[in-house]
Amino acid sequence: MMSRRSLLSLTALSALAAACSPLGALNGVNRLTPGDGGVKRIVTGAAFGSDARQRLDVWAPENAAANLPVIVFFYGGSWNSGDREGYGFAARALAARGFVVVVPDYRLVPQVRWPAFVQDGAAAIKWVAANIAGHGGDPARIGVMGHSAGAHIALLLSLDRRWGVADDIKAAVGLAGPYDFRPFEPGGAAEAALGSAPDLADTQPIHFARPDAPPLLLLHGDEDTTVKPRNSVVLAKAITDLGGRATTTLYPGIGHIGILLALSKPFRGKAPVLTDASNFLLAQLAA
Template identity: 50%
Template sequence: MRALNFVDARLARRNTRRLVRDLPYGPEARRRLDIYAPKRAAADRPVLVFFYGGNWDSGDKHDYAFAGRAFAELGYVTVLPDYHHIHEQPYPAFMADAAAALAWVRSHVRDYGGDPDRIAVAGHSAGAYIAITLALDPRWGAVDMVKAGIGLAGPYDFLPFDSPVTRRTFGHVADLPATQPVNHVRADAPPLLLATGDADTTVYPRHSQALAERLRAAGGEAELILYPGITHTGPVKAIARPFRGHAPVLRDIAAFLAKHGL
């Protein structure tokens, strides 16, 4: 994503700003975050916390600055956290990091113009797993903070293990069903937007479809979008300026969040 981020930065309008870079949300080196916001200062803006993907084993928030700029253009105080990759610390370290980042946001985002009572989480691929798990699984202490969740091409239902990636990440866990977002649906869950490409052969669309169906059956709210002809990286690339014409991802996210008062 580094090259894409470079091109997006060259094309970006100058109506957003990065407020902080590498701000600690905990004592460990991987617990750092960046914050983006509209250039025009204001108080109590809605907040979006975005988690990048990378098989839970790669990625860097700096390479996803295009997402911070894009959501800031929509009016959100946008937070991009880093987290431990599994070669550094095994699961559940990345979930503990994500929960700690969200708790930090809840406590401090007002200092950066954000409203701590209007927080949404979003992510792509492995980051979508993180975001949606925070929204659904009460073990991470975040369900009361999250007002809406957005998952782009995320894995939510992969038992029995459907790839070497999921086996490598979760194979050591004793309670495997507890690792599956589909097993944490509930009627009082925050509304979810689950968007993916119908040509995704890395994380098949059935993951988003299964979670949407399970959440609706439990009495919750899920909006499912399948983008025709879009592959696995397409939904996140469509956030960046060079690829925004490929799928209306930003428009759909903005409409979903506005619908839910965010």
């Protein structure tokens, strides 16, 4: 029988999944969600820059062999909220599937604006390429994954070579990401974060579609009203029309937060996000 505490936790998570809540509210999910066993956090707060926000954690399977494939996971939060501590549930879920998982923080609005958070993402990947072998990961097998604004960062780093890490990224998974979303809503989060860019096209991952991009898996819920599913559809088409490799999966009945919560144990039955993402990355990052 489910305990009262577990029932209350599940009720709270269900309310969160159904709500149009800011992603910052997900910071409590770790306390409410039963974690995946057999994994551990092996690095806490490693610095990849001088700012207090430029820190990362590393998660890995317990007693794992060396040279595992690596996922760098970028959380969302409208470029203005979030912290790595709130996403241990996602890191544990992925590490339990056989990856070394890196979760970096990055600087946020209003401390910074475009392109600082993308620069931080690039710096984190450079840290991974230089250091992950010492933590059981294979620097030749780095994939990226992100949700919402984190997917935006992950896909820009994968597609736009100007950030200096595209060649290190061998595959990318986006969860409910904004990839083609101009014009910005006046006064909205995107305008605040990205509106200062000299050329707004530079803020759009679709602008950098190329045939030699790393393989992409773009996952979206068909009931996402925060970031419309067309973002995933049009980016995948732009890549495939050029001869590249990109696949889109739309999950029925899933919204913007629900696709992320599907990585957690209580909600994996809602959509096979964890299985689809991990199987794709395991295949693309095979030794």
